[in-house]
Amino acid sequence: MNRPVRVLVAKVGLDGHDRGAKVIATALRDAGMEVIYTGLRQTPEMVVNAALQEDVDAIGVSILSGAHNTIFPKIIALMKEKEMNDVLLTGGGIIPEGDMEELNKMGVGKLFAPGATTSEIADYIKGWVKANRDF
Numbered sequence: 001m002n003r004p005v006r007v008l009v010a011k012v013g014l015d016g017h018d019r020g021a022k023v024i025a026t027a028l029r030d031a032g033m034e035v036i037y038t039g040l041r042q043t044p045e046m047v048v049n050a051a052l053q054e055d056v057d058a059i060g061v062s063i064l065s066g067a068h069n070t071i072f073p074k075i076i077a078l079m080k081e082k083e084m085n086d087v088l089l090t091g092g093g094i095i096p097e098g099d100m101e102e103l104n105k106m107g108v109g110k111l112f113a114p115g116a117t118t119s120e121i122a123d124y125i126k127g128w129v130k131a132n133r134d135f
Contacts, residue, residue: 006058007028007056007058009060010047012061015065020064021062044074048082059079064093068093072091088128090109090121092111092113
């Protein structure tokens with residue numbers, strides 16, 4: 001790779017619990033990635049536009065509010081609309097396993113439940129980018 005993997009970490013919607021997102025952002029940075037953290041209360045449109053502007057390889061969304069079945073499909077639709085076909089959409093939070101499977105079928109990458117290690121998340125993102133992006 002000529003440059004570090006670039007990841008946008010976002011908190012979407014009214015969910016104000018950002019400690020986990022900040023921990024992940026720091027861990028990804030420590031793993032050698034460039035991390036852009038959008039802060040709280042982002043809309044799907046804001047996240048996708050920021051990802052486009054920052055030319056990221058991956059978008060990581062932290063959701064604890066239960067709005068995952070609304071937010072992830074909206075982000076995927078916007079990414080397809082903007083032809084961001086080689087950008088990973090991943091995330092984590094309080095998401096039931098059955099919902100994770102349905103979101104995966106829609107095109108969302110692996111989703112991480114509480115207890116996932118930061119190295120597992122970093123390894124997944126790096127592996128996906130290496131396999132799916134032209135470097």
